Amino acid sequence: MNHSNATQMDILNKEIIQQTFYKLLPQHAFKNPVMACVWIGTVLTIVATLMGSTSFGFGILLSLILLVTVLFANYAEAVAEAKGRGQASSLRQARENLTANKIADLNATPMVISANLLKKDDLVIIKAGEIVPADGEIIQGFATINESAVTGESAPVLREANTDRSGVIGGTKVLSDQIIVRVSNEAGNSFLDRMIALVEGANRQKTPNEIALSILLNIMTITFIVVVATLPFIGSMVGIKISLVMLIALLVCLIPTTIGGLLPAIGIAGMNRALKANVLAKSGKAVEVAGDIDVLLLDKTGTITYGDRQATAFYPLAGVSPSELRQAAMLTSFADPTPEGKSVVSLGKEMGESIREPKDAEFIQFSASTRLSGVDLARGQKIRKGAVNAILKFTQQEIKDNIELKARVEQVASKGATPLVVASNHTILGVIELSDVIKQGIKERFALLREMGIKTIMVTGDNPLTAAAIAAEAGVDDYIAEARPEDKLACIRKEQAAGKLVAMVGDGTNDAPALAQADIGLAMNSGTQAAKEAGNMVDLDSDPTKLLDVVEIGKQQLITRGALTTFSLANDVSKYFVILPALFAVAIPQLDVLNILQLSSPSSAVISALIFNALIIPMLIPLALKGVQFKPASALQLLRRNMLIYGLGGVVFPFIAIKLIDFVVSLWI
Structure with missing residues (x-):
């Protein structure tokens, strides 16, 4: 010593x-x-x-x-x-004597002030090498951030505006690029201040x-x-x-x-x-209630699987050339900021496509409610990529009327992969295969939870066939396929009406209602402020599987x-x-x-x-x-x-x- x-x-x-x-x-x-x-x-x-x-x-x-x-x-x-x-001392020391580059608007000149003078909704600009002065959400830019002062984990993490990983926390260090952050709490009343107390x-x-x-x-x-x-x-x-x-x-x-x-x-x-497990509980009640949980509601992506689904294959339908499907899929993915969308562009390039981002086009960003992304080209062509039901709705078709599409979707889903369908106007072009991997040891952990009398429910946006294949491989007790944010909320209320205590994990604004409704809501530190405020626990490591440790x-x-x-x-x-x-x-x-x-x-x-x-x-x-x-x-x-x-x-x-x-x-x- x-x-x-x-x-x-x-x-x-x-x-x-x-x-x-x-x-x-x-x-x-x-x-x-x-x-x-x-x-x-x-x-x-x-x-x-x-x-x-x-x-x-x-x-x-x-x-x-x-x-x-x-x-x-x-x-x-x-x-x-x-x-x-x-x-708690390391958390407090990480934010001592901090200054902030406050700006009045996105184009204003920064003014250096003490971080203690920051107020809710103030805007601050933070460059590479600087310390984040207060908790908040990135509203412009993206950056890699070292959160070791808070989480103890030295590996940098990516935080980006307009995503479910936009939250930043005071005392962490920006390693690259530049971001503009909107402060989410008054000085001395940040989430960590309350947690330290x-x-x-x-x-x-x-x-x-x-x-x-x-x-x-x-x-x-x-x-x-x-x-x-x-x-x-x-x-x-x-x-x-x-x-x-x-x-x-x-x-x-x-x-x-x-x-x-x-x-x-x-x-x-x-x-x-x-806290030693890097989980901040808003009250001792939250920790104790976790021990009485009857039902665990878990997202598939990032919790049961590694979450980095990658496009691994294109399956064009009859009459559609492979190049036509690849180009259409790439066009729909230019405005898709998700890892899946980026992987579609990467796979297309690996297969020899060199398409450029079109000019005078209106991009449709991916939305959890529509479950679509796409592009409207200047010549009137509308190309969409998304979940099977969403594309069928877009093209005004029924799955029973397209036997080849149904066969391709079932082929991809039967392997535990996720099928995405690409369409141009009212014509379905083909299917993209997105592959994910079940986390090692997750099945054994679910078996232990079952021994304790805890029911596990997997929530996924995948179609029922894919969901069933992954649920069987992971060993969960039940699953909800093609789930929307309101489906999570409905499931929680249904279980609670039966007298059960329910826990769930989330990181996005659309998860906030379900996190607030659940008896234990574990929000990710990397997530949005709405999610962190709605939950009664925050995981500093932003690891969705931490919910199992909390129990x-x-x-x-x-x-x-x-x-x-x-x-x-x-x-x-x-x-x-x-x-x-x-x-x-x-x-x-x-x-x-x-x-x-x-x-x-x-x-x-x-x-x-x-x-x-x-x-x-x-x-x-x-x-x-x-x-x-x-x-x-x-x-x-x-x-x-x-x-x-x-x-x-x-x-x-x-x-x-x-x-x-x-x-x-x-x-x-």
Whole structure:
């Protein structure tokens, strides 16, 4: 470890220790009712000891143990928050001291200002070698950008205006060309600013499951407070006097202090794990809901397949020469900015065509709604290229009337490729074959999701035959062919109406309604601002398959909280067998049957139980932060594993640990 790293670690450790003691202040301590009881118990034990209600040494020792218990709980939360601050610091540093070349309009002279003065909808011009001053969308130009300051990935990415990869983020570096960006947020209120606050824990909201568990823990705590408070009255009836110090010790052992102390750390750590995977979640709720997902809606292109479909063959129909089809296809692709469109031009050139872009022609850009691109030539010829149904609609034909076209389309689709049809006016010229490749390992991942009871639905604009071939090869449960943006929205609503939680991924403006409707909407960082605002998660790597990782992170979050809750409550059962005989065995000999550990003395038993109660919190901090190891399994299998490892283990382990602690304590008391 070099000197710089050692210094940073020293600063981080000092910060954690400061926060651990700072959280002892009442305004912070009382945010966690369970640990607040221990905090109050510490104060009361000190007061009772000073008033002489118990021996001074015994009282002070109990007070110190209770104080350490609170400090360990504070330490767990401080460590989790520090990890979040450490992960967020690089994001913040990437945008410090930035300047911007602001322009009033596309033709104005740039004016250099501080990036902090930028406002929403301001225009900035960014040249090669400069840092993007704020989040926004490219409205003119294209550029390669180094996003390593944000994503950690050094490979440059292409961002281009008027595409679904037009989004740029503050702190990234333009490597080539020049772009004009429209700022999408006010200074200090960018997407990353909000994410940093969430990751650091400053604005972290509790998830529904965490709130439910907190309510349960609070009810248990109140119940045990009432029980312990009534013990002196019950004891006086049978001639048993119980000191305030012993009552506090009993209460602390009864209430679920372990999970109470670790609960905030578990919640913060879940968001930290998401950030470590380069996923920014707008709330902890989003991370946790991902663990309950029933249906995954996935685009075929870029998620199930590599997404770089390339034109690999031309199939002219009878009466059409190969050159005529190739030239027509190339003409329709000059205005098609998609990789598929560019590959049509490249393939045509490779096959010897040298056609030039026509003058005085009106180009029809590709649209997701029309699923066509093309050109209207000056001499009145209209050439179109697009999906089968779109071309049939354009030429006013039926597939059943063109047997050769149907055969060609089925031939291409049966190979898992995508057929594009080319037409000139009302004449269909032929078919282009677009080939894509299924990602390695994707079928195995879908099989694991199926084991967890998650249904996968592939969404594609391909025709049903192509969609069926790819769906079978990829191993998805269902598919939607020839899908339009509204079809995604309809599918999500249908599944939600059946009581299912749905997740989907998207990057374009036309994905925004579906992303907003889905319970988990994972937007791509490279995508449009509308998509990022609509989703409740953003993938900094812009990798659509990250949705599968998000589900695993959410599952791990739920499993971790469930496992530690089970372990904590099981611990309490063991502590009952330690503390109750210590308090009542002398006055009620029959209770000695519960003293199965045969501890040295009542005082030793109480101290040993409290020491274990304190030490178990820091012992479980690494597990709370790292998370329980995730293995795909059904809910029943997970429950059995939890009960066996964390339930049975949570009962047995305290007996062994407390017996060992008692052996050591008895040497000193």
